[in-house]
Amino acid sequence: MANEQQNSLDVPAVGRSRHLADDLLAEADIRINGDRPWDLQLHREEALDEIIARHSMGLGETYMRGDWDVQALDEFFYRLLAADLGRRIKNWRNAWRVLRSYLLNLQSRRRAFKIGEHHYNLGNEFYTTMLDNRLTYSCGYWPGANSLDDAQTAKLDLICRKLDLQPGMKMLDIGCGWGSLIGYAAQKYQVECVGVTVSSEQSAYVKERYPDLPVAVHLQDYRDLNESFDRIASVGMFEHVGRKNHRTFMEVAKRCLKKDGLMLLHTIGKIEPAPNNPWIDKYIFPNGEIPAAGQITLAAQGLLVCEDLHNFGPDYDKTLMAWHRNFEQNWPRFADRYGKRFYRMWRYYLLSCAGAFRAGKIQLWQWIFSNDRSRGVERIC
Template sequence: MNESVIKEMLAKIDVRINGTRPWDIQVHDDRLWGRVIRQGSLGLGEAYMEGWWDCPALDQFFCRVLRGDLEKHFRLTLPVLLGIAAYALRNLQSVARARMVARGHYDFGNDMFEAMLDPAMQYSCGYWEHADTLEQAQLDKMELICRKLRLKPGMRVLDIGCGWGGLGSYMAKRSGVHVTGVTVSWAQAQYAESRGQGLDVEWLLKDYRSLTGKYERIVSVGMFEHVGHKNYTVFMETARNLLHEDGLFLLHTIGANQKRLSVDPWIEKYIFRNGILPSIGQIGDAVSGRFVMEDWHNFGVDYDKTLMAWAENFSRGREEGKFTCTDSMFRMFRYYLLSCAGAFRARDLQLWQIVLSPHGVTDGYRRP
């Protein structure tokens, strides 16, 4: 019964069970059907990690699933309902809980991320308009941010969620600015410190809510996804208080097409604890009365290429012995990278760069 129901769903998106095309799934354990019916995406992902099924091109499979809106059949599974209740009733991104995602994901191991990412260790979407390699796409992304921020020598720049320090170091070297980077990941802070020698940079192991001072420019790349809807107002108020009256703030974040009540249960459990994607409306509400929106740039299609490059590097890195992990962990990361690539390809997810100013740029703002 369960198998026939899922077969019918998959037929609507032209996916065959044990078929020969790259997006067809190969089933190794018939318990898969009941698990997916009961647990939805959580059961599907865990079953993949355990080797119950395979797919030569997970990115193509998930692109078809999302374009066909198949997830709507599993929106009321128990894991989803528990997630909705948790996000509604609790502040899952409080100061006390802020380091959970760092311990569970960013502190996984710098050797793995070095193998997977570009030399600047950019764990966010590259800019592929004129690039044909991951390294160039990430350099172009950092250069685009510098130009959007109109950096000038001597400016004080705050990087909220600085990662491994690649962007901060690039800004300091390229534009002669002083950069303060903050992260809640001990591994990232230590790595950034080791790579920033000789540059006008400092790295702080702090939560953004504890910051003080004034900065001419603020940038936050790939961090807002961890802020949580209960904290959007606090985040924007904090940025506003830290920014000079004639400053600029660039926010780079993944976004959802509509307001979400919870995060995907599998992603929540295995990849990004307590994170949730913002919608246009939620960002707008948090910005309203605090900033003037100068520019809103969507290049979400570029995340598909970025994730596919990461997945290739990740697989090759393990094969070449650049890092070690269990088979389950290897399957988990590939599932995460390729399913997300499919989501961006299906335009289910977006990537936004938003430029904000306290009062509006006097002579107008033009995207470089």
């Protein structure tokens, strides 16, 4: 398989002298031009200097150019991240991106719609072929599931049960995506649902798919919300909020949540505060920022009460691998439209993230918050 991938590029692995990268990668049991699925096949020797000098940005951009390949890219990243090689390499070229995230509000109202335009508006047809049948672009829940559709349905039902949805309630979904949760909750739990998104493609899709359900979708920034709801959910959107706006998000939730209400916050999380991967920031999720647990609890302090925290990060590894299989299977439909560089970028995104979850460097959390200190909530997993 590795040889087939190499030949498809018409570029042979290069002969070369030993490099610092050889020694670093050896700590992760990765060999350059080795014969195992996770070994790096090098096509341009100068790429090693760029990777050492520019760290994650250099690694991603040299891959996008075709300077190297790995058959099992997910396993390559698992080993790379589990060995914590990032701490061994100084990354001064990306210092401005780190400093910028502290000085500027990268998720301000003015920038709020950038992520929709850059990432979520790629085209509904593209996401339809990669995601499950409801277009759920967040981690599935895999215990007992045999397919991506099963895992995503289980996740949606888990959310509804955790929120204790009852017929006649009104639920808000902050960052509703293509409407999988609001469509499911309205149909299966007989609740009225309102979703907000910053993607015009998502908004149009929701309106077209759920015309006969009590579902409304608004193309707006979450900070403009000022309506009362029995329940609030936010699934895979908090990663776009940013530390400077965490408190504002919780204030909006407090403002919109009835006194006896509950909110479920489903988000990717980091073990400790750290700057985002600069390659992901530039090419996939501009201005995104994965929160740490302490940042979330501090943002909610004095506003909402944490009733439960559920971590099922390993399930995101399985979800990303399922998305990748769908992406590869359906890529011929989009090859002429998006091109080879996009293919390599998207493959790198999906499989590097799968490796990161596999290594435990990032987590997947579901938080339950109440608006009433005396309420008490039954734990459901």
